[in-house]
Amino acid sequence: MADAPPPQRPLGWGRVFAAARLSQAPETRRGAWYRVVSEGRSRVVLEVRGHRVDLAKGAVEVRPQRPDKFTVVYRAADEPTPPQGRAGDLGRVYAVCPNCARRTRLFGEPKTLDCPECRHHGVIAWWETG
Numbered sequence: 413m414a415d416a417p418p419p420q421r422p423l424g425w426g427r428v429f430a431a432a433r434l435s436q437a438p439e440t441r442r443g444a445w446y447r448v449v450s451e452g453r454s455r456v457v458l459e460v461r462g463h464r465v466d467l468a469k470g471a472v473e474v475r476p477q478r479p480d481k482f483t484v485v486y487r488a489a490d491e492p493t494p495p496q497g498r499a500g501d502l503g504r505v506y507a508v509c510p511n512c513a514r515r516t517r518l519f520g521e522p523k524t525l526d527c528p529e530c531r532h533h534g535v536i537a538w539w540e541t542g
Contacts, residue, residue, distance in 0.1 A: 424448040425478045426458050430541070432471035439465060441515075443483035443508030443541075448474055481537040482507040482525050484518070507536055 425445045428437045439460055440446065449464060450457035456472050458465045487504045503517045507525055514529035518536070526533050 423451055424474045424476050426456060426472040426474040427483075428458075428467065428472055432468075436467055436471045437465055439463070441508070441513060443485045443515075444513040445475075445479055445483075445510055479510040480532075481510060481535045481540070482516075482527075483510065484508075484536060484538055484541050485515075486541060510534065 426448045427443065427445045428440045430442060433440055433442060437458075437460070440458070446458040446460050446465075448456060449459050451469075451474070454469055456467055456469050456474060458467065458472070485506050485508060487502075487506075489504070501517070502515055505518045507516050507518050508514070509516070509527040509530060509532055511532040512527060512530040514527050516525060516528060518525075521538065522536060524534065525536050
């Protein structure tokens with residue numbers, strides 16, 4: 413019986429710029445990083461929840477290493493959100509874990525956060541929004 417091949421090492425990590433997300437990659441989540449599985453001169457392919465998504469390179473921020481800081485997402489005032497008090501209510505400002513993409517509502521302006529899903533501990537990158 414042959415051994416399974418080792419998992420493919422990502423070529424980098426990418427996230428779709430907020431301005432391009434809805435028009436080019438609505439299946440992606442704001443602030444979430446995805447594995448880069450292929451990259452050409454003008455295109456990049458991300459692995460999004462088990463599917464490959466082909467995007468224009470200009471629509472994606474790519475980094476060679478997986479980020480370790482939480483991304484901050486600001487919802488627009490007119491953007492629909494789940495009803496307040498429901499589990500899905502993230503409020504207008506939330507953080508996205510760089511490790512597992514879990515979204516966590518933010519209160520105040522904490523400097524660090526522990527992800528309730530994967531326990532990743534990291535700095536909240538208030539200067540870098542998704």
